[in-house]
Amino acid sequence: MTQDRFWRGLVYAALVFAALYYLIPLYVMLTTSVKDMEEIRTGNLLSFPQNIGFAAWDKAWSSACTGVSCDGLSGYFLNSVKMVIPAVLISTCLGAINGYVLSKWRFAGSNIIFAMILFGVFMPFQVLLLPMAQTLGWLGIASTTTGLVFVHVVCGLASTTLFFRNYYVGIPDELIKAARLDGAGFWRIFWRIIVPMSTPIIMVTLIWQFTNIWNDFLFGVVFSAGDSQPITVGLNNMANTSTNVKEYNVDMAAALIAALPTIAVYVFCGKYFVKGLSAGAVKG
Incomplete structure (x- = not known):
């Protein structure tokens, strides 16, 4: 029984590690999207945002430039x-x-x-x-x-x-x-x-x-x-x-x-x- 628990725990640990590894890009995208440019330039890629803001989301949706048009997505x-x-x-x-x-x-x-x-x-x-x-x-x-x-x-x-x-x-x-x-x-x-x-x-x-x-x-x-x-x-x-x-x-x-x-x-x-x-x- 102890050996079964060990292998089950090992499998779960591997699965958790794999999930976290594949979620890193999503984490980076999400945290970067709520940072301002000053924090992005001076901070670390994986650092958690100090001041969460959604100005970038608003700009991406309504006013970011896509070629010659600046109406967002x-x-x-x-x-x-x-x-x-x-x-x-x-x-x-x-x-x-x-x-x-x-x-x-x-x-x-x-x-x-x-x-x-x-x-x-x-x-x-x-x-x-x-x-x-x-x-x-x-x-x-x-x-x-x-x-x-x-x-x-x-x-x-x-x-x-x-x-x-x-x-x-x-x-x-x-x-x-x-x-x-x-x-x-x-x-x-x-x-x-x-x-x-x-x-x-x-x-x-x-x-x-x-x-x-x-x-x-x-x-x-x-x-x-x-x-x-x-x-x-x-x-x-x-x-x-x-x-x-x-x-x-x-x-x-x-x-x-x-x-x-x-x-x-x-x-x-x-x-x-x-x-x-x-x-x-x-x-x-």
Whole structure:
């Protein structure tokens, strides 16, 4: 028993050390964001702030310069919200329908279609930039928030389809057959039987898509311009804006503002993500 306690304590100690080690960057960002520039110049990087202030946060949100504009990150943040919400919901709904069809309403060639969709999970996004730019131009939605929503829905469809299809494979086919014998059709079975059983995988997909889309920089910098740029692009513009004095506290506050939504999602919904995965979200 003593030996078991020793090894358990050793494991806990290692886990605590690893957690603290990986939290150091977050600590540095948070403490730096509430210091003034004088304390940053004269103090230590890891020192706790002597006078906590939120002027840097206010400036990062409302008046910091991002290129030639000095309106802070607020506009970029709202652009990301306008982009993320519809993109996440649409890609999740389409992935659920695709997964339902490919697992419970199989047809000739369905496995080939699933393999082709699955190929999109492993395709580097860089190879999509030129054809996607041409498509957005043909549709007349280039450099718009609508265009970014379209891009993220298309590029996220492979992952969402994979998640839902693999989850629905574990649902007994007898349920579908019994419902069909009772006269239920495609959509009635989907809404009355499949969707109520899909809460774990829906949470996994929502969290996965939200994180990927909110943190995306490649598509944001390539397919947006002006008033449609998301917060990742705004953060990059702010960090690369040349001024007489580099305000590290403002940059750190801006980085935390950009990261807060994803941090909040994992803090409040992380347990659902783990439950969803264990319930079969990545089951083959």
